[in-house]
Amino acid sequence: DQQVxxxxxxxxxxxxxxxxxxxxxxxxxxDYFLWYKKYPxxxxxxxxxxxxxxxxxxxxxxxxxxxxxxxxxxxxIVPSQPGDSAVYFCAATPDAGNMLTFGxxxxxxxxx
Amino acid sequence: EAGVxxxxxxxIIEKRQSVAFWCNPxxxxxxxxxxxxxxxxGPKLLIQFQNNGVVDDSQLPKDRFSAExxxxxxxxxxIQPAKLEDSAVYLCxxxxxxxxxxxxxxxxxxxxx
Numbered sequence: 001d002q003q004v005x006x007x008x009x010x011x012x013x014x015x016x017x018x019x020x021x022x023x024x025x026x027x028x029x030x031d032y033f034l035w036y037k038k039y040p041x042x043x044x045x046x047x048x049x050x051x052x053x054x055x056x057x058x059x060x061x062x063x064x065x066x067x068x069x070x071x072x073x074x075x076x077i078v079p080s081q082p083g084d085s086a087v088y089f090c091a092a093t094p095d096a097g098n099m100l101t102f103g104x105x106x107x108x109x110x111x112x
Numbered sequence: 113e114a115g116v117x118x119x120x121x122x123x124i125i126e127k128r129q130s131v132a133f134w135c136n137p138x139x140x141x142x143x144x145x146x147x148x149x150x151x152x153x154g155p156k157l158l159i160q161f162q163n164n165g166v167v168d169d170s171q172l173p174k175d176r177f178s179a180e181x182x183x184x185x186x187x188x189x190x191i192q193p194a195k196l197e198d199s200a201v202y203l204c205x206x207x208x209x210x211x212x213x214x215x216x217x218x219x220x221x222x223x224x225x
Binding site: 042044046091100 | 116143145152153155156157162168195201207211213214216217218223
């Protein structure tokens with residue numbers, strides 16, 4: 001069973017516009033959520049995280065929103081840039097630990 | 113700081129052969145992970161080490177996969193014998209502290225024919 005799901009395998013956005021990537025989870029024990037970004041032939045790199053005690057966390061152009069009641073989180077990128085084109089993975093873990101469960105990823109393409 | 117190093121970058125083997133992957137984590141990182149990423153899917157945890165002890169290997173197919181971390185630094189992951197469904201990218205990651213983000217290596221892409 002997939003405990004973390006990213007239902008959109010791909011997303012295409014125009015440069016300068018907002019990119020919204022979504023993630024749903026089923027395990028109510030998850031209390032810490034992360035987004036990783038992956039370029040081809042490279043390992044995932046950490047982007048931003050959020051604890052379950054918050055509903056929003058912001059870092060520059062990146063904002064993550066958490067809706068615990070809906071078991072849903074989203075990553076907003078504003079404004080989107082061509083260099084943001086990559087695969088984005090949502091991940092979750094219980095007890096703010098490091099046993100991460102990843103979603104299947106969303107490929108973002110930002111067109112110039 | 114130097115990143116997580118993995119080798120080889122690519123490996124092609126025939127089914128039933130054996131293969132080994134190597135990982136050198138970031139200096140000072142006590143916790144090391146091996147993940148398997150099948151094409152089109154997210155990474156799946158295979159095993160977690162804390163120093164040279166295994167913390168969790170519940171998702172490691174122990175009939176064919178083995179891993180060790182001697183002296184609490186480098187680690188090797190072995191598959192013997194390989195199956196077609198083992199074709200994937202094998203990612204090594206490390207972290208200094210509980211709750212700190214994982215640092216991933218660039219992975220080893222394994223193709224089993």
